[in-house]
Each structure stands twice: as structure tokens, then as C-alpha cells.
Amino acid sequence: MANLECLLALFNINDYDASMDDKSKVAIVGIGETEYSRESGRSELVLTLEAIMAALDDAGIEPHEIDGLMRWSVDTSNEALVAENLGIKSLNWFGDISQAGNVGAALVASACAAIRSNLAEIIVIYRGVNGRSGRRYGSGVVTGRQGQGLGAFSEPFGLLTPQHGLAMMTQRRMYETGVTSRHFGMVSVTERFHANRNPRATFFDRSLTIEDHQNSRFVVEPFRLFDCCLETDGGGAIILTSLDRAKSLRKPPAVVRATAQHAYASSRDYTDTAAKFIAPLLWSRAQITPSEVSVAQIYDHFSPFVIFALEDYGFVERGEGGDFVESGQISWDGGALPVNTSGGHLSEAYMQGMNQLLEGVRQIRGTSTSQVQDVNFSFVDTGIGTGAVVLEPDIYG
Amino acid sequence: MDEQKDIMIPEPLLMPVIAVEYSLFWESLSKNELRVQKCAECATLRYPPNPMCSVCQYFDHTWELMSGNGEVYSYVVTHQPTNSAFIGRTPLATVIIELDEGPHLISNILNISPSEIKIGMRVRVVFIKMDDQITLPFFELID
Numbered sequence: 001m002a003n004l005e006c007l008l009a010l011f012n013i014n015d016y017d018a019s020m021d022d023k024s025k026v027a028i029v030g031i032g033e034t035e036y037s038r039e040s041g042r043s044e045l046v047l048t049l050e051a052i053m054a055a056l057d058d059a060g061i062e063p064h065e066i067d068g069l070m071r072w073s074v075d076t077s078n079e080a081l082v083a084e085n086l087g088i089k090s091l092n093w094f095g096d097i098s099q100a101g102n103v104g105a106a107l108v109a110s111a112c113a114a115i116r117s118n119l120a121e122i123i124v125i126y127r128g129v130n131g132r133s134g135r136r137y138g139s140g141v142v143t144g145r146q147g148q149g150l151g152a153f154s155e156p157f158g159l160l161t162p163q164h165g166l167a168m169m170t171q172r173r174m175y176e177t178g179v180t181s182r183h184f185g186m187v188s189v190t191e192r193f194h195a196n197r198n199p200r201a202t203f204f205d206r207s208l209t210i211e212d213h214q215n216s217r218f219v220v221e222p223f224r225l226f227d228c229c230l231e232t233d234g235g236g237a238i239i240l241t242s243l244d245r246a247k248s249l250r251k252p253p254a255v256v257r258a259t260a261q262h263a264y265a266s267s268r269d270y271t272d273t274a275a276k277f278i279a280p281l282l283w284s285r286a287q288i289t290p291s292e293v294s295v296a297q298i299y300d301h302f303s304p305f306v307i308f309a310l311e312d313y314g315f316v317e318r319g320e321g322g323d324f325v326e327s328g329q330i331s332w333d334g335g336a337l338p339v340n341t342s343g344g345h346l347s348e349a350y351m352q353g354m355n356q357l358l359e360g361v362r363q364i365r366g367t368s369t370s371q372v373q374d375v376n377f378s379f380v381d382t383g384i385g386t387g388a389v390v391l392e393p394d395i396y397g
Numbered sequence: 398m399d400e401q402k403d404i405m406i407p408e409p410l411l412m413p414v415i416a417v418e419y420s421l422f423w424e425s426l427s428k429n430e431l432r433v434q435k436c437a438e439c440a441t442l443r444y445p446p447n448p449m450c451s452v453c454q455y456f457d458h459t460w461e462l463m464s465g466n467g468e469v470y471s472y473v474v475t476h477q478p479t480n481s482a483f484i485g486r487t488p489l490a491t492v493i494i495e496l497d498e499g500p501h502l503i504s505n506i507l508n509i510s511p512s513e514i515k516i517g518m519r520v521r522v523v524f525i526k527m528d529d530q531i532t533l534p535f536f537e538l539i540d
Contacts, residue, residue: 136479147411152419153445154503156409156533158491160480164473168493172471175516221474221488221511270471270493270501 025396026112027246027253030059030239031358036202036349039133040233047235048077048128049085055237060250061122066239068093068114068123070107072352074100077128093120099263100162101137101352102299102383108357109259109387111240121241127354128235136231137162163228163302166384167220169270170304174222176271179307181222183322185213187303187339188226188346190331195343197332198369202230203347227303229345236354238361243396254364254391257377258286261387273305275312275385283314286377286390290315293390294375295363296330296337297356299383300344306330309381310339313388332370341370353382357389364391409533410482410489419446421460426532429524432460433500444500463496465522466539470495474511490514494536507537 032054034040034047056063063086069079073096083091093114097103104125111123131137147155159165173179192208195201208226216225246253260282262274283289290313298309307321315337316324324330330339342348342359349355360380362368378391415423425432433444438455449456472492478484490511494502506514507523520536527533 147413149414149416150445151411152413152416155411156413157503157505158410158475158483158486158489159473159503160410160482163479164475164491167473168471168491171473172493172516175471218474218476219479221476 024116025243025255026115026240027243027255027394028108028238028357028361028391029241029246029249029251029253030055030061030237031361032056032058032237033200033351033355033358034128034235036200036232036234036351036355037132038231038233040130044075044128044130044134044235045077045081045085046128047130047233048075048082048126048237049235051128051235051237052082052086052124052126055124055239058251059239061239063087064089066122066124067091068111068120070094070111070123070125071096072101072103072107072127073098074352075127075129077126082126093123099386100383101301102386103261104299104353104357104382105259105380105387105389106261106382108238108240108256108389109261112256112259115240115242121245123240124237125240125354126235126237127351129351130233131350132231132233134233163220163223165270166302166305167223169273169308170302171222172270173304173308177311177319177322179304179319179322181224182210182214183307183325184222184227184303185210185224186325187300187306187330188213190325190328191300191303191340191344191346194332194338194341194370195347198342198348201343201348202232203343208347222304223302226346229301229350230347232349232351234349234351234355236351236358238354238357243394246394252365253394254361254378255394255396257288257390257392258282259387259389260285263386273308273312273385275309275381275388278385278388279313282388282390288377288390293337293377293379295341295372296339296379296381297341297344297360298339298381299353299356300340300346301350301383303346305384306339306344309385310337312385313381332372338370338372341368341372353380356380356382360389360391364393409527410486412527413531413533415530418448422446423531425460426524426534427526427530429532431463431465431522431524431534433463433496433498434458435461442498442500444502461498463498463500463522465496465534467494467496467502467520467536469493469506469514469516469518469520470501471516472511472514474514492536494520502534504534504536507535509538
């Protein structure tokens with residue numbers, strides 16, 4: 001961690017003290033989700049509303065008490081329609097955040113900012129998607145691009161979907177750091193082990209061995225089939241409010257200790273994730289070092305990105321992530337830093353980070369099916385290092 | 398291993414749509430010239446094109462002629478035709494070429510099996526005319 005501490009010193013960001021000013025603290029107080037399936041048989045709006053109702057029940061909040069709604073810009077359930085169904089009379093704060101699936105942390109940060117500045121009191125962040133039976137992300141049809149804009153310079157040659165650009169980064173990183181397909185496979189195998197302990201997971205009853213992974217076909221080389229996330233129909237929702245308000249609610253709050261976010265044009269950088277930009281700010285805001293984190297959820301649309309995140313956020317040195325994974329350190333069963341304890345996007349569900357936010361909260365509450373003991377800090381990366389959240393239990397009395 | 402079909406006259410997966418602001422790039426290709434933007438203030442090269450220099454925020458630029466030589470920086474091989482455009486075209490190797498002048502270009506390498514591609518291979522540009530408006534920059538190995 002010495003390198004990271006030097007980096008923190010360079011940035012010298014001391015304008016935020018995570019342990020100060022309880023009054024401005026915001027917490028996640030409700031979580032909800034639908035079942036995860038390949039064919040939900042209902043609309044994305046219905047999935048969203050079911051997830052929100054489950055989160056409200058979890059928190060002990062009435063629908064009309066919500067005064068803020070936020071979503072991924074790729075989500076199709078318009079805030080006005082959601083508000084109308086929920087009978088919300090005062091929608092004081094709403095919005096979506098652009099990019100792609102990778103804005104979970106940015107949504108949490110935005111909700112925290114709105115609550116701290118009294119623009120809203122109770123904000124729901126939601127995600128409802130028929131990612132298997134509806135539009136499939138891997139097809140490239142979601143963007144609707146056909147050689148237009150910057151695509152004119154990449155798509156004629158076959159760089160067509162997000163996975164192509166991410167595979168490009170993975171190949172280069174294998175060359176630079178020596179990380180291997182077998183390391184990636186151990187991410188998939190470990191996450192499957194966690195999914196086998198989680199009855200909600202899509203792959204709850206299907207095992208995976210390293211041989212299964214190494215023998216699986218290439219989809220976009222170097223990604224093999226079992227490096228790729230699921231395609232899922234489902235809904236999820238989290239509810240945020242002030243820690244003051246949280247204290248009177250049904251469940252123990254998961255306090256948002258720190259967030260950080262970044263947006264960058266991935267077509268211009270094929271070696272590092274955005275975590276190299278946000279890590280110093282994140283750890284400075286959280287006033288902790290990565291070694292103090294008890295459990296991590298990391299956006300795993302493709303298994304290599306677990307390893308890249310471990311390295312780029314500073315949990316391990318660059319080039320050490322593969323061995324860290326292979327030696328069992330991300331496993332619930334004895335690992336130093338259990339990762340994706342619900343099975344993640346690879347084996348639980350692909351909800352563009354929502355299901356990992358839910359699991360990050362469960363680890364604070366002590367209700368995960370692969371619960372880590374004595375969690376002080378629960379870390380959630382919401383995509384390619386472009387956003388992260390550090391959660392903690394309510395230690396503020 | 399899978400062998401890529403010999404591409405004598407390569408077909409692009411999708412035909413590019415020319416944006417007016419970058420038409421000089423395409424006109425240059427039609428004259429068998431590979432040019433990238435060069436900031437008129439600080440001389441930084443940039444590709445793919447952008448309106449503004451990311452170093453000095455200057456809009457004005459020229460289009461600098463590249464040697465066309467470079468090396469493989471990274472590559473992927475599409476095996477599963479997840480988009481209809483790939484049907485009949487897999488396995489298809491897509492490469493990033495690091496030009497000797499620095500910029501990174503996305504392209505394909507002609508007359509090579511995807512399984513033979515390695516990072517660091519030396520390549521040079523080959524211009525292939527698609528139609529009256531569009532010529533694309535592909536690459537081939539330098540012996």
C-alpha cells in the first residue's frame with residue numbers, strides 16, 4: 001500500500017472528513033429486487049415497480065413518501081410514469097445519468113448530494129430490465145450505431161459492441177502484466193461458488209470448474225464463454241435518505257461513507273481502467289486505505305475486470321491480481337477480500353451494478369448468503385473503475 | 398485453430414458514415430494518404446478525431462500525413478456473431494495499430510490467420526477503395 005499512500009499525499013485532498021459531520025450522512029435504508037430469469041413475462045416498468053415496492057416494504061416507507069427518483073439513462077422506465085404509478089405527489093428530485101451500465105456510483109453520489117442539500121428527502125434508485133428476453137446488450141443493437149460518429153473509425157473493422165473494446169483492453173493488459181485466461185477463469189469459478197450458496201442466483205444449482213472455463217468457447221477472444229456476464233430479466237431498487245431519518249426505519253442503515261466517479265472515452269485508453277483516476281480521491285474521501293475494506297463487489301461484465309479493479313483501486317499491486325485470485329483470496333471461504341459474494345454479474349444476475357449495490361448493503365446488514373464477519377467497510381465498484389461506493393455500518397450512534 | 402478466410406478484397410463489416418467535420422480524413426484516404434489531426438498550437442497528434450486538442454484546448458488543426466508504419470498494440474478475435482453484421486465473417490480479428498508517430502488506429506490485418514497475430518508485429522498501411530467516396534486503411538505485415 002506504500003505506493004497508494006504516496007499517491008494520496010500527492011493529491012493532498014483534505015477537504016472532506018468521512019468521520020465528521022454526522023448530520024450530513026446519507027444511508028441506504030431499503031433494498032428490493034424481483035426474481036432473476038431469462039424471461040420475466042412482464043414489462044420493464046412492472047419489474048421496476050415490483051422492485052421498488054419490495055424496497056419500500058424492506059425499509060418501512062410508504063410509496064407516497066418518496067420524493068426523488070433516479071435511474072440509469074439506459075433504463076426505459078421514465079420517472080414520471082414510475083411516479084404516477086406510485087402515487088407520488090411531490091417529485092422534488094429526478095434524473096438519469098448517461099454513459100451505460102456503469103453509473104451506479106454516480107447515481108448514489110447524486111442522490112446523496114440532493115439529500116444533503118435538502119432538495120429531496122427520500123430518493124429511490126431503480127433498474128428494471130428485460131436483458132435476455134428483450135434487447136440484448138451483446139448484440140450491439142442497443143446503441144443503434146451503424147458506422148456513425150466515432151463509430152466510423154472503429155465499427156467498419158469489427159469493433160462493434162462494448163465487449164470488443166473491453167476485450168481489446170484485456171488483451172493488452174495480458175501482454176503488459178502477464179495475467180492469464182486461467183486467472184480470469186478463477187474469478188468465474190470463485191463467483192460461481194458464491195452463487196451456489198445464493199438461492200436467488202441464476203446459477204445457484206450449477207457448478208463450474210476451471211476446466212469448464214478453459215474448455216469453453218471463445219466469444220470475443222480473449223473472452224471465453226464463462227468470462228462473460230449473464231443476460232438477465234429482473235428489477236432492483238435501493239432507497240436512500242438521511243442518517244437522521246434512517247434511524248427510525250425498519251432496517252439497519254448502510255451509511256454511504258464515500259463515493260467517487262469518472263467518465264472517459266474508453267476508445268482512447270486500452271490499458272487501464274478509470275480506477276487509476278478515481279482511486280486516490282475515493283480513499284481520501286473515505287479516509288481509509290484499501291486494506292481496511294472487508295468485502296468488495298466489483299462490476300464483472302467480464303471476469304478480467306475483477307482483477308483489473310483489484311489492481312487499479314490499489315487492493316493489490318498492478319500485475320499481482322491474477323495470483324491474488326488464484327490463491328483463493330477473493331473467496332468467501334477464507335479469502336482476505338471476498339469479492340462478488342452473491343455470485344456477481346457472472347453467476348447471480350446482470351443488473352448493471354444494481355444487484356451488486358444490493359449485495360454491498362447486505363454485507364453491512366449481515367444478511368448475505370456468503371456473509372463476511374465483522375464488516376467495517378463494504379466496497380462496491382460500479383463499472384470499469386468509473387465509479388465506486390464505500391458503505392459502512394451506522395457507527396454514529 | 399480457426400482460419401480466417403483469405404481476404405483479397407476486404408469488405409468492411411459496416412460502411413462508415415462520413416461526418417462533414419472530418420471529411421478531410423476521408424478525402425485523404427481516397428488519395429492513398431493516411432492523415433490524422435495535428436493541433437495547430439501545440440502540435441499534439443490525435444486520433445480518432447476530436448474537435449479540440451485535449452492538451453491545450455485549441456480548436457484549429459491541420460491533417461498531418463502519417464508514414465503508415467506501425468505495430469500491433471492489441472487485438473481481439475470475434476468468434477461468436479453476436480451481431481448480424483458478423484455472420485459469415487467470423488473468426489474476425491480486429492487490431493489496434495500503434496503508428497510510429499504515436500496515434501492508435503483500429504483496423505484489420507490482411508492475409509493473416511487470427512491465430513498468428515501477436516502484439517508487437519510490424520505492419521504498414523494498405524489502402525483499399527470501397528467506392529467513390531470511401532477508401533479504408535487496412536494493414537499488412539512488413540516482412
